[in-house]
Amino acid sequence: MAIQNYPCIRTRLPGPNAIQYLEKEKKFISPSSTKSYPLVIKSAKGMVVTDVDDNTFLDFTSGVAVCNTGHNHDQIVASISSQANTLIHMSGADFYNPLQIQLAEKLSAICPGSGVKRTFFGNSGAEAVETAFKLARYHTKRSIVIAFYNAFHGRTMGALSLTASKLNQRKHFLPLIPEVIHIPYAYCYRCHYGLTPDKCNMACVTWIRKELFKTKVPPEDVAAIFVEVIQGEGGYVVPPKEFHKALYQLTRDYNILYVADEVQSGMGRTGRMFASEHFDIVPDIITIAKGIASGLPLSATVASEEVMDWVPGSHASTFGGNPVSCQVALATIKLLEDGLIDNAAKQGAYIMNELKRLERTYPIIGDVRGLGLMLAAEIVKDKETKEYAPEVRDSIIQRAFSKGLLLLSCGRSAIRFCPPLILSKNDADIALSIFEECLKETV
Ligand SMILES: Cc1ncc(COP(=O)(O)O)c(C=O)c1O
Numbered sequence: 166m167a168i169q170n171y172p173c174i175r176t177r178l179p180g181p182n183a184i185q186y187l188e189k190e191k192k193f194i195s196p197s198s199t200k201s202y203p204l205v206i207k208s209a210k211g212m213v214v215t216d217v218d219d220n221t222f223l224d225f226t227s228g229v230a231v232c233n234t235g236h237n238h239d240q241i242v243a244s245i246s247s248q249a250n251t252l253i254h255m256s257g258a259d260f261y262n263p264l265q266i267q268l269a270e271k272l273s274a275i276c277p278g279s280g281v282k283r284t285f286f287g288n289s290g291a292e293a294v295e296t297a298f299k300l301a302r303y304h305t306k307r308s309i310v311i312a313f314y315n316a317f318h319g320r321t322m323g324a325l326s327l328t329a330s331k332l333n334q335r336k337h338f339l340p341l342i343p344e345v346i347h348i349p350y351a352y353c354y355r356c357h358y359g360l361t362p363d364k365c366n367m368a369c370v371t372w373i374r375k376e377l378f379k380t381k382v383p384p385e386d387v388a389a390i391f392v393e394v395i396q397g398e399g400g401y402v403v404p405p406k407e408f409h410k411a412l413y414q415l416t417r418d419y420n421i422l423y424v425a426d427e428v429q430s431g432m433g434r435t436g437r438m439f440a441s442e443h444f445d446i447v448p449d450i451i452t453i454a455k456g457i458a459s460g461l462p463l464s465a466t467v468a469s470e471e472v473m474d475w476v477p478g479s480h481a482s483t484f485g486g487n488p489v490s491c492q493v494a495l496a497t498i499k500l501l502e503d504g505l506i507d508n509a510a511k512q513g514a515y516i517m518n519e520l521k522r523l524e525r526t527y528p529i530i531g532d533v534r535g536l537g538l539m540l541a542a543e544i545v546k547d548k549e550t551k552e553y554a555p556e557v558r559d560s561i562i563q564r565a566f567s568k569g570l571l572l573l574s575c576g577r578s579a580i581r582f583c584p585p586l587i588l589s590k591n592d593a594d595i596a597l598s599i600f601e602e603c604l605k606e607t608v
Pocket residue numbers: 289290291292294317318319320393397398426427428429430454455
């Protein structure tokens with residue numbers, strides 16, 4: 166049995182202090198983001214988040230797949246403070262910065278592929294995607310870009326043009342960038358073509374070759390295919406290995422760039438440094454953000470020196486790659502390499518097994534999937550019909566919150582499990598037992 170002194174819920178939720186902040190938030194903060202539950206955070210350490218009423222929660226969100234090294238890891242705090250005492254900012258857009266160069270050299274070594282890679286530093290996932298979009302057009306001199314349904318690549322106009330995850334994200338923002346074509350992803354649990362992976366012969370890729378490229382889209386005008394190696398916000402959808410293999414081959418056949426968006430799946434989350442490694446893919450461009458700097462804003466767009474061939478003045482950022490974020494990224498990568506990636510693989514396999522057991526026991530779990538600590542359970546009304554059950558899913562997440570477990574949704578009907586990679590088996594057991602209690606109460 167799990168030993169635990171957290172989570173600990175001492176007040177009604179939201180507590181009295183939280184209520185005061187929630188009222189002010191309504192007045193002063195843009196209402197454009199979706200918040201899952203009324204958690205007003207005071208502090209966090211390791212796996213535990215404390216709210217402004219001193220309730221403690223076990224964090225299975227990592228601040229949306231960001232705090233892979235856990236909250237406020239001692240070595241991260243130390244590197245922030247030592248770098249802040251040395252240099253906080255001198256824009257990389259106009260001056261040279263040793264830490265950017267050091268980090269870019271490290272990224273060249275750890276990103277898939279043996280050749281030298283160059284990095285452009287930004288501040289967010291969307292910026293990394295914008296950069297990749299511009300670079301793909303610049304390098305190929307082609308205009309069309311292919312992306313996938315259920316993809317989430319960010320919310321700035323370029324990134325949003327690639328995103329096709331939820332209507333609210335696009336509504337009233339049209340028109341977006343023209344010449345972005347969306348096609349179905351290999352979401353095998355709900356195959357667009359009604360096939361099964363053992364017999365489909367990768368119909369979703371064959372269709373591009375045999376239909377799209379013969380009727381509507383001249384392949385010679387396609388700059389890039391943007392693909393999340395594992396779809397994140399779209400439901401933690403893991404495609405079969407053959408999907409990426411076939412897609413990659415297609416890009417080789419037509420000189421199209423293969424752009425892997427690893428903003429969510431990268432930095433150790435899947436039990437490898439990058440999810441691409443599970444699929445033996447060497448992307449032409451790779452986008453990285455979220456987990457790269459343990460909570461500080463930083464993103465990286467990494468490409469081979471042949472692809473990243475733009476000239477001075479074509480792209481830049483004032484804040485991108487600031488020295489504190491770069492120093493923290495180097496410390497983060499060291500922690501990941503020194504054991505956290507292996508731990509993600511180990512604890513992820515354990516949780517996956519347990520979720521599979523729950524899938525067999527509870528009729529509302531239609532599918533369990535994931536790699537490492539990027540795991541999800543899809544909630545359905547009925548296993549046979551696979552009817553989406555977003556209200557049931559949301560009520561499970563609310564129940565978990567009221568018991569001190571922080572979870573998030575993904576896709577139309579799934580719950581994601583993306584705890585910090587410092588997760589212990591004890592903490593995994595605490596979370597699993599709370600999750601099972603919620604399932605029991607729901608069923
Ligand atoms: C795969 C992927 N790409 C891009 C983004 C956008 O990142 P940001 O919110 O930092 O702009 C996200 C965010 O969830 C993501 O999951």
